Amino acid sequence: MDKGLTTVGFDADDTLWHNERFFQLTQTYFAELLADHAEHDHLMERLLAAEKRNIRHYGYGIKGFTLSMIETAIEVTEDRVPARIIRQLIDAGQEMLAHPIELLPHARDAIEAVAKTHRVLLITKGDLIDQERKLAQSGLGELFDRVEIVSEKTPRTYEAIFSQHGDGPAASMMVGNSMRSDVVAPIQAGCWGVHVPHGLVWEIEQAETPTTSPRFRELCDLGDLAALVAEIP
Numbered sequence: 001m002d003k004g005l006t007t008v009g010f011d012a013d014d015t016l017w018h019n020e021r022f023f024q025l026t027q028t029y030f031a032e033l034l035a036d037h038a039e040h041d042h043l044m045e046r047l048l049a050a051e052k053r054n055i056r057h058y059g060y061g062i063k064g065f066t067l068s069m070i071e072t073a074i075e076v077t078e079d080r081v082p083a084r085i086i087r088q089l090i091d092a093g094q095e096m097l098a099h100p101i102e103l104l105p106h107a108r109d110a111i112e113a114v115a116k117t118h119r120v121l122l123i124t125k126g127d128l129i130d131q132e133r134k135l136a137q138s139g140l141g142e143l144f145d146r147v148e149i150v151s152e153k154t155p156r157t158y159e160a161i162f163s164q165h166g167d168g169p170a171a172s173m174m175v176g177n178s179m180r181s182d183v184v185a186p187i188q189a190g191c192w193g194v195h196v197p198h199g200l201v202w203e204i205e206q207a208e209t210p211t212t213s214p215r216f217r218e219l220c221d222l223g224d225l226a227a228l229v230a231e232i233p
């Protein structure tokens with residue numbers, strides 16, 4: 001029997017709080033540290049390639065990013081990168097792991113409003129300890145019926161989570177800033193996919209907008225989410 005929409009999943013990074021800006025600031029610092037060793041665009045290309053190839057070993061998050069910076073520094077200097085620079089990269093990674101949580105507009109209100117009528121889940125990927133820290137500091141943890149920190153957001157991930165903690169993908173919606181992970185993957189699983197763009201997007205998270213899908217929606221910010229959820233039977 002069709003239950004209608006009963007469950008709403010929220011992404012965390014750059015949906016509820018700022019995240020990508022810390023990666024981009026550190027990336028700028030990385031480029032400065034290695035300015036004498038590599039041309040900027042080449043360095044960024046190599047870093048992105050390292051991040052892509054390392055995801056399967058380290059997963060998403062700051063730890064993997066830090067290791068990818070170190071690996072790239074070694075590569076572009078042909079093993080001659082000074083230990084001082086490695087030290088500075090490790091310090092930069094640790095600073096990222098302590099960055100303050102700054103909520104995005106309407107984050108708390110949107111979760112509270114939707115939670116009145118729907119089951120609300122947090123579904124995020126990244127380093128386990130770091131995601132737990134950010135959730136604790138955000139003060140939003142108690143609003144969710146369930147928190148899932150996963151290694152990858154594939155259609156199967158959503159199918160499993162929404163089947164176990166909801167009424168299945170068809171009765172579920174995912175809300176997030178990443179077109180690939182928070183919108184296209186849930187739509188492929190049979191969910192609603194709601195894109196809430198954030199100015200900064202990591203290249204790996206980009207995907208084509210699924211404009212022809214009847215279950216695709218886009219919002220300027222989370223302020224309009226409760227109204228959208230109310231519209232869907």
Ligand SMILES: [Mg+2]
Nearest residue numbers: 011013014177
């Ligand atoms: Mg995100």
